Amino acid sequence: MGYHSVVCVKQVPDTANITGEAMKADGTVNRAALPTVFNPDDLHALEAALDIRERFGGAVTAVSMGPLAAAEVLRECLCRGADRAILINDRRAAASDTLATSYILSRAVTKIGSFDLIFCGRQAIDGDTAQVGPQLAEKLGIAQVTYTERLLELHDGAARVRRSVGNGWEVLDVRLPMLLTILDTANRPRPSAARRVMRFKRARTAGEVKREVEASQPGASPGDRECEYAAGLESLKMRGLLIEQWDLDDIRAELQWCGISGSPTKVYRVQSIVLTKEGFKEVQATEEGIRTMVHELIVEHTLS
Amino acid sequence: MDAPMMPVNREGEVLVFAEQEDEHLSEVSLELCGKARELADRLGVQVGAVLPGWNVRELSYRLIAHGADRVYHVHHTELEHYRTLPYARVMIELVNRHQPQIVLFGATALGRDLAPRVASALRAGLTADCTDLEISDYTDPRTKTTHRNLLLQIRPAFGGNIIATIVNFDRWPQMATVREGVMRLHDPDPQRGGDILDERVDFSDFDLSVRLVERQREPRKVNLKAARVIVAGGAGVASRQNFQLIHDLAGAMGGAVGASRAAIDGGFIGKEHQVGQTGTTVRPALYIACGISGAIQHRAGMEESAKIIAINWDKEAPIFSVAHYGIVGDLRKVVPLMIRAIKEQA
Numbered sequence A: 001m002g003y004h005s006v007v008c009v010k011q012v013p014d015t016a017n018i019t020g021e022a023m024k025a026d027g028t029v030n031r032a033a034l035p036t037v038f039n040p041d042d043l044h045a046l047e048a049a050l051d052i053r054e055r056f057g058g059a060v061t062a063v064s065m066g067p068l069a070a071a072e073v074l075r076e077c078l079c080r081g082a083d084r085a086i087l088i089n090d091r092r093a094a095a096s097d098t099l100a101t102s103y104i105l106s107r108a109v110t111k112i113g114s115f116d117l118i119f120c121g122r123q124a125i126d127g128d129t130a131q132v133g134p135q136l137a138e139k140l141g142i143a144q145v146t147y148t149e150r151l152l153e154l155h156d157g158a159a160r161v162r163r164s165v166g167n168g169w170e171v172l173d174v175r176l177p178m179l180l181t182i183l184d185t186a187n188r189p190r191p192s193a194a195r196r197v198m199r200f201k202r203a204r205t206a207g208e209v210k211r212e213v214e215a216s217q218p219g220a221s222p223g224d225r226e227c228e229y230a231a232g233l234e235s236l237k238m239r240g241l242l243i244e245q246w247d248l249d250d251i252r253a254e255l256q257w258c259g260i261s262g263s264p265t266k267v268y269r270v271q272s273i274v275l276t277k278e279g280f281k282e283v284q285a286t287e288e289g290i291r292t293m294v295h296e297l298i299v300e301h302t303l304s
Numbered sequence B: 001m002d003a004p005m006m007p008v009n010r011e012g013e014v015l016v017f018a019e020q021e022d023e024h025l026s027e028v029s030l031e032l033c034g035k036a037r038e039l040a041d042r043l044g045v046q047v048g049a050v051l052p053g054w055n056v057r058e059l060s061y062r063l064i065a066h067g068a069d070r071v072y073h074v075h076h077t078e079l080e081h082y083r084t085l086p087y088a089r090v091m092i093e094l095v096n097r098h099q100p101q102i103v104l105f106g107a108t109a110l111g112r113d114l115a116p117r118v119a120s121a122l123r124a125g126l127t128a129d130c131t132d133l134e135i136s137d138y139t140d141p142r143t144k145t146t147h148r149n150l151l152l153q154i155r156p157a158f159g160g161n162i163i164a165t166i167v168n169f170d171r172w173p174q175m176a177t178v179r180e181g182v183m184r185l186h187d188p189d190p191q192r193g194g195d196i197l198d199e200r201v202d203f204s205d206f207d208l209s210v211r212l213v214e215r216q217r218e219p220r221k222v223n224l225k226a227a228r229v230i231v232a233g234g235a236g237v238a239s240r241q242n243f244q245l246i247h248d249l250a251g252a253m254g255g256a257v258g259a260s261r262a263a264i265d266g267g268f269i270g271k272e273h274q275v276g277q278t279g280t281t282v283r284p285a286l287y288i289a290c291g292i293s294g295a296i297q298h299r300a301g302m303e304e305s306a307k308i309i310a311i312n313w314d315k316e317a318p319i320f321s322v323a324h325y326g327i328v329g330d331l332r333k334v335v336p337l338m339i340r341a342i343k344e345q346a
């Protein structure tokens, strides 16, 4: 018995702490200058899955699509209790919008095979779209419950779920398999157990092993490096520390639905609204002073 | 992945999803009818509204009065209360049947649950939570092709740190969810004519597989988080009567009303308006603090606002340390001056 849960997690720029330095002169965001974090809502998705495993048995698989650096959030999933972690990494997936992302994730979930529950965070703090969850559910042909407050019951292949609807709540009965997006009020994510951290901080993807070999043996011959790399992978696998890394071919994704060609929405332009921290202006409490201030706010579109 | 993609249809309507609950249309649906009217007039096409529900035909007249030319009314017992799958089926069917060029949803909890499911099935692009929409030509920098009369979908991104403009030219329809309260709600025109068309949609077993067990709706709460402008009052406002000034300024700016805890403790306004550590954390484009000293617990909930104006007669008040504009003076004099300046210039 037990339930197999798949949790979708994302590494995101820390948009809550953006400073002037993160903005380029043309008003676009310099992602490289931003620290990254585990998308906050996704921690609650992971916790919901771990909780199900604890209560009913089963397994938790964490999946993330992103650059090699996104292995960091998967390591954290392992430290917090996930049984398996998979990174979807492929240059051809770059610039995917939510539609292309949900397609790629649906291919990854299909490769993972059988599952009962898919958990996503309510939304990611870089885009705040909340779209990938419902789109992934549609691609997989399963029901969705967004804004989940609580999983009330789980038995006989069905779940009873309470979700928020903004100005109230509702309770739904849904047959498995299904997808849930989880609110941050749904639970309190457990901290990582020290014992797991000691163990899983050494978990690596193949891409990371390759990089580490290249960095540690700059002078070695390609053959030697290849040996070192193969040995490294084998040893990680034996110790259960390999974060699987799949590309678009591994998940048999059709390229026309991935990356730029799979993304109908295109960014036309971006304007920054946090400029470099501007100074303080004292405004005279007179008709003239206030009129000037209001005029400034209208010109810069703060007021419309 | 074998559904046919919708062709570009320049004659296609601007289609609005009309959200209703318990036979009440959501305000954003009416705002969208007005915006859709504007966009459709630019394009020389018509405005359609999809109204799914059970015994809600009467609501069609309000949609027409707010700008719809045609209401596609779908009457079915399974549509009495919102559930994702049957509602998605209705939207997917009607979009395929009528081939609109633009489809708009309110960015409510319901709209944000429904729209991505529909967009995914249609394999169309979807932009979330737009704060503005415009029609304009667009030249693709890669191919140098110019696309005429596209929908510019404008929205904040990156935690509100940037404003992005999104276009969608190679796969139709162009779809967006639109934030509540940002499009003007026009006065209804009861003389406007329009057609009500009864549409039939069939559901599969899967569409009906989720069961609604229980539901509870609370009276609408203030939505401080979604507000672009917040005018907040503190202990310095001094009375419930004076607090009308704060409501008036918020009204003139199309903003929401916030408050410090001292204002709530003083009984000037309800607890749901509280900003701060034990209230709501907000990051609007503009926050105006009137008669608020700026205690750390208050600042924690508002200091990340893009622009802050502080009005306080004590020039040492800590609120000035986080403000971009500081006005040292009596709020009873300053606030009316601001209302006047806005009415003059807007």
Ligand SMILES: Cc1cc2nc3c(=O)[nH]c(=O)nc-3n(C[C@H](O)[C@H](O)[C@H](O)COP(=O)(O)OP(=O)(O)OC[C@H]3O[C@@H](n4cnc5c(N)ncnc54)[C@H](O)[C@@H]3O)c2cc1C
Binding pocket: B233, B234, B235, B236, B237, B259, B260, B261, B262, B263, B274, B275, B276, B277, B278, B279, B280, B290, B291, B292, B293, B294, B295, B296, B297, B298, B301, B311, B312, B313, B314, B317, B329, B330, B331, B332
């Ligand atoms: C655990 C804890 C949690 C808290 N959480 C919150 C919270 O979430 N939100 C919150 O707001 N507070 C919170 N507080 C309370 C907070 O510490 C302050 O007491 C509160 O914010 C003060 O509100 P105020 O600025 O309106 O009042 P005051 O501090 O009394 O300030 C009033 C200001 O108005 C000015 N003023 C008076 N008359 C005029 C006038 N006619 N014209 C112009 N200016 C005038 C005065 O100069 C003064 O600066 C919390 C406190 C604790 C201990």
